[in-house]
Amino acid sequence: MKLILKLSGKIFDEEDPQKLLTLKEVVKELVNEGNRVGIVTGGGSTARKYISLARRMGSNEAYLDLLGIWASRLNAYLVVFSLNDLAYMKVPESLEDFIQAWSYGKVVVTGGFQPGQSTAAVSALVAEASNADLLIIATNVDGVYDRDPRIYKDARLLTKINTEKLKEILERTQSVKAGTYELLDPMAIKIVERSKIKVIVMNYNKLGKLKDIIAGKEISTLVEPE
Amino acid sequence: MKLILKLSGKIFDEEDPQKLLTLKEVVKELVNEGNRVGIVTGGGSTARKYISLARRMGSNEAYLDLLGIWASRLNAYLVVFSLNDLAYMKVPESLEDFIQAWSYGKVVVTGGFQPGQSTAAVSALVAEASNADLLIIATNVDGVYDRDPRIYKDARLLTKINTEKLKEILERTQSVKAGTYELLDPMAIKIVERSKIKVIVMNYNKLGKLKDIIAGKEISTLVEPE
Amino acid sequence: MKLILKLSGKIFDEEDPQKLLTLKEVVKELVNEGNRVGIVTGGGSTARKYISLARRMGSNEAYLDLLGIWASRLNAYLVVFSLNDLAYMKVPESLEDFIQAWSYGKVVVTGGFQPGQSTAAVSALVAEASNADLLIIATNVDGVYDRDPRIYKDARLLTKINTEKLKEILERTQSVKAGTYELLDPMAIKIVERSKIKVIVMNYNKLGKLKDIIAGKEISTLVEPE
Amino acid sequence: MKLILKLSGKIFDEEDPQKLLTLKEVVKELVNEGNRVGIVTGGGSTARKYISLARRMGSNEAYLDLLGIWASRLNAYLVVFSLNDLAYMKVPESLEDFIQAWSYGKVVVTGGFQPGQSTAAVSALVAEASNADLLIIATNVDGVYDRDPRIYKDARLLTKINTEKLKEILERTQSVKAGTYELLDPMAIKIVERSKIKVIVMNYNKLGKLKDIIAGKEISTLVEPE
Amino acid sequence: MKLILKLSGKIFDEEDPQKLLTLKEVVKELVNEGNRVGIVTGGGSTARKYISLARRMGSNEAYLDLLGIWASRLNAYLVVFSLNDLAYMKVPESLEDFIQAWSYGKVVVTGGFQPGQSTAAVSALVAEASNADLLIIATNVDGVYDRDPRIYKDARLLTKINTEKLKEILERTQSVKAGTYELLDPMAIKIVERSKIKVIVMNYNKLGKLKDIIAGKEISTLVEPE
């Protein structure tokens, strides 16, 4: 099985080495069982810090996005160094780079690729180019809710939805200011739809149970392409 | 003034050196008057030929888009070689490359950057990163119509619209299969909106009158960001 | 066994996915039997289209050759994407790149390297650098004829010749205008001679019988270095 | 005059856009007066955050230093984007890259180059390679003290010392654990000595008075090579 | 005027800084008068030393040529460092690199590009791509002789010949073993012919009188393309 795992930048904000060591164990096990794994990292608070500073200096949106991308690459290197021998030792900076890196057979870790798109879009591109069976979005909530769970305390978790429904939900909250893309942006959804990629949204605090989640035995949201 | 000019790949399909020589003359004049010019080229029939062949071989959508991107770079080199001394002699392959290339002061010509987006999205990214005053989309029709003019003979040309209206029109026709993005895809419009970029859609057969079009004296469509 | 296969650009002009799928099958079989395979692609009609357009714009010969090289790289990517997992996923752009790519153990596919030489010269360079046992030139005729078979209908196929004889025959027809190098240019022959590389010229429509041709059981021309 | 300015990573930790805008003003003025300016940025708290996290994951010292280097490059891009047109738009990643970047005539901004050395060593290398007249080290204290001023409240500022004396002072406090190099490491001093580079250590809060400091009219330390 | 100057590797074997300082003076003067200058360096005794050692270790001809190419690049860097501000600070490694480097307006210095061709072929390619008016071959003899002057003491200098005649003369002496290409190889002559490039062969000991030689007032050989 080929799977792409997208990690919210927020996992790095917690500065907890244990979370990265758990990630390493899960990835090692998956690889030892013959699976191929790709990882995409978000930019988290490092991205937000640099973007905020540069916005107050008057930089344009493209430059702000680039700072977020470089921050996400710093997170990616943290994962690369934790995986060490399991990983391709360079963080690809474009889909073309990723395709070459992927062909060596190791775990490939990327951050962002380009302004104007989220790291979730990167994970969809990477899943498409590697003919992945599954795209897993690991974030700080348990899955997709009917409303933004950070804002609405009574938001309900959806265990299974299609991309049409997902678009409808996200349209109410999404924005494209640098550093504010959330969960999945329109490009991510387009890619998922055109290549019929199966998506699971899960909580990164449950990475230790990733195999149960893939098997549908643990809480998460399954997004099916329309 | 800084302006980015997006050329439909169809201008190269006509295999008419005169069109490229006219382009060269216009660009030279603009540069001599102190303007900065960036150019983005579509993939045209070369892209469609390779995409079609690879689709029949069973390639995934990401690979198909990459073939279209390389075709668009071939078109870009045709423009580079026609401009010669006026141009930066390498076609940038990402926005990061473009930003560096742009800083040398010459005319920079790019093709596509990445699967999942059109060359129109590239032109919007490039306009944003260079703080351009104007994005000109030169295509094989006179501007934006209320319906796809290739299909509906009675489609009416709109001389001025906003991006909200444009989205509404395009939503009926747009698709994201490799090689079928048209006019402006959702990413292009998002960028144009978030950075308030002024857009003109015009016919590439009127490139010789580009200055009149910019001055609003010739037929074309002005798209204003919402 | 290590073998380098040079494909005429004309095989891509036929826009027949079956030819590329046959190629894939043959390469897969060779690789599975423990052989190493390198592939070099010509530029074909895409090259000729761009060269012709640029020549009419007044570009110099070096630029024209570069357009032909980029066209050949587009053909090379078509082969890369058809081979997918079997292939090194990047088309090397110089012999130094090729040497590095080759050392990973996958099938490496290149287009042209440099103005002033044909893709046949590239295939000879690549054969020399990889210590190949055999260089196969697959073209749209059955082998080397005593006269250009496109022009003289009574041209006779030669089943075995040496490089001295080959040079004599080619000297009557070769030219070095961009995009017009044919079969083997002087550099290709020099390399073949200095490194004593065995060459077979065959018809690309017989790629399905490549193993028979190598075994000498099917029509083709064997060129022996002097 | 050619001058290299080394900025402590701590200037970015303050997340104060005003400091970067002041820097921009000073650099612009220097450039307009015909001077060449190079800038080297430290890694600051971003470096320390990533190094600390990776150290707790068990990474080796080389990897820790690399994380610090990438953090310093993020700081460098912040400066690049603030300078915009004044700057070379790519952060060089080695001295070879710097030399090429420098030759274009713009302000070049670098972060770290390599594990095992501080960004102060980078600034000395860069000063040597560009035949700079002056290396300015801007940090969070007013100059060189007879003891580490962060620890000893009664440390005395030295307005002029030679490198022999400096080595003596620093030997008591320097360390080479990743992220803990301070002020100037042994390599920085060796370079300064072998190429007789004049050094000024100053407070980055006085960047607005940089020209007074160069003229010796404001508090700072002048380090003369032995 | 645009001119390309090819320096025999032998000029570096003499280890005489004065020769390089004379070269610098001449180049500076030419540049100050508004000319564009490109330089190509041979590999000389460094190339021969490494090639001989590797040949005795059993390396193939392509690897031997590569060692010669890297040696020629070492010579090229010597010229780059002597020219310093006048020069593009990186030695291009292919014609594509050269074209980009050339467009910045500085003196560009290259060594070899590729196995299978001499640095004289490189100089012809570079002359063609830059639309040079003149290619100057500076070597250790006064021009082209009717026989190899190193072997035949009674060889006669020819002050003016065409490329047909030159081919005839060189055919008797040329060889393509790595490190033994001399004066002009077949590729160099082909390029010169197809692009009608004017060539002067001169003695590098007379570089101080380069302007007189160009003006036809000093001994040398003028080679006219057929």
Next chain:
Amino acid sequence: MKLILKLSGKIFDEEDPQKLLTLKEVVKELVNEGNRVGIVTGGGSTARKYISLARRMGSNEAYLDLLGIWASRLNAYLVVFSLNDLAYMKVPESLEDFIQAWSYGKVVVTGGFQPGQSTAAVSALVAEASNADLLIIATNVDGVYDRDPRIYKDARLLTKINTEKLKEILERTQSVKAGTYELLDPMAIKIVERSKIKVIVMNYNKLGKLKDIIAGKEISTLVEPE
């Protein structure tokens, strides 16, 4: 076991293919027994020749060091070509490049990385980044002496010392002029100390007995990090 072998540039000065063939045999044996091997080459007389010539032309110390680095890379390619299939076919130019190269599993050969440090420092950096068990310094004397053995005929070989003692000895002889770093420079020792790397200094004429030396059965010096 992972081991890094640093070869003095002097081994190449002897122009003896047998020495490189012995090296190849030893490396092949080590690799076949399951060890990982990295090699770092010094610049030797080629470096000294170019540095001397450029110094007399007036180049700065950074440029002189770069010439030495390129010379060491030429030596590195000689080793790469002798190892051929065993080796990664490109010489990494920075520690970042090395880390990526190392992850492919082949023998990686580097020359110098950066001005201001010796190739011994490179070997220490490389040993640290690859978590090597052992760093072997192969030079033209049998190990570390209490005084420079080239100058003092009565210098005594030390079979075991710690880094404190080594620093004391070297401090009397070390210099940092380009091309004159010897044995181990301060950066090399700092790296060895901070990462507790075990070092053996041996004679390159005894490479055939490398395994005995590692086992402590042959004359050499063991340096233990303090």
